[in-house]
Amino acid sequence: xxxxxxxxxxxxxxxxxxxxxxxxxxxxxxxxxxxxxxxxxxxxxxxxxxxxxxxxxxxxxxxxxxxxxxxxxxxxxxxxxxxxxxxxxxxxxxxxxxxxxxxxxxxxxxxxxxxxxxxxxxxxxxxxxxxxxxxxxxxxxxxxxxxxxxxxxxxxxxxxxxxxxxxxxxxxxxxxxxxxxxxxxxxxxxxxxxxxxxxxxxxxxxx
Ligand SMILES: C[S@@+](CC[C@H](N)C(=O)[O-])C[C@H]1O[C@@H](n2cnc3c(N)ncnc32)[C@H](O)[C@@H]1O
Numbered sequence: 001x002x003x004x005x006x007x008x009x010x011x012x013x014x015x016x017x018x019x020x021x022x023x024x025x026x027x028x029x030x031x032x033x034x035x036x037x038x039x040x041x042x043x044x045x046x047x048x049x050x051x052x053x054x055x056x057x058x059x060x061x062x063x064x065x066x067x068x069x070x071x072x073x074x075x076x077x078x079x080x081x082x083x084x085x086x087x088x089x090x091x092x093x094x095x096x097x098x099x100x101x102x103x104x105x106x107x108x109x110x111x112x113x114x115x116x117x118x119x120x121x122x123x124x125x126x127x128x129x130x131x132x133x134x135x136x137x138x139x140x141x142x143x144x145x146x147x148x149x150x151x152x153x154x155x156x157x158x159x160x161x162x163x164x165x166x167x168x169x170x171x172x173x174x175x176x177x178x179x180x181x182x183x184x185x186x187x188x189x190x191x192x193x194x195x196x197x198x199x200x201x202x203x204x205x206x207x
């Protein structure tokens with residue numbers, strides 16, 4: 001994790017994110033925008049609601065390394081696009097194992113008037129907690145954006161999967177796999193153990 005700096009809004013922000021972060025948020029915004037019609041069906045009086053769940057939320061603001069421009073973090077971008085499309089989320093759940101990052105996102109969302117709920121602890125704990133907290137009949141969207149494969153613990157998916165109406169957008173680092181394949185196949189403590197439990201029984205690392 002990099003260091004936090006003072007953002008252009010005076011709150012803690014991520015320094016030097018790669019320009020690809022803009023593309024990542026673009027996919028997130030596009031999905032949330034095209035799904036607004038469906039979301040509207042869950043919103044309003046006596047409806048079960050539509051939630052956004054961000055389990056690796058970061059601080060909510062970042063400076064792009066290559067250009068120096070300031071961009072919103074995932075939860076802020078998600079809230080804004082939902083508002084712009086006239087289908088604002090009824091609840092936004094955010095988690096980040098780093099207290100300073102999570103608190104900064106919560107603060108930014110509160111300033112925007114978003115219905116934010118804070119989940120403390122790791123993404124694994126947060127996923128278990130959120131699955132119990134949300135309305136089972138609601139429409140849910142989870143954004144799962146870890147830095148590495150090791151933190152993409154399969155228990156996150158297991159906790160969220162029983163929700164009847166849930167979409168998940170998962171950021172899987174394509175470069176991580178080939179770059180760390182050798183070490184993960186060889187080491188006793190492999191990132192694959194949490195990402196794909198039981199992989200050792202299915203794959204022969206020497207073939
Ligand atoms: C790629 S960044 C998130 C960026 C954010 N989603 C965005 O697009 O603005 C990953 C975040 O995961 C957090 N993190 C690392 N390990 C974690 C864990 N086990 N549970 C929850 N958060 C974790 C880090 O503190 C970091 O803020």
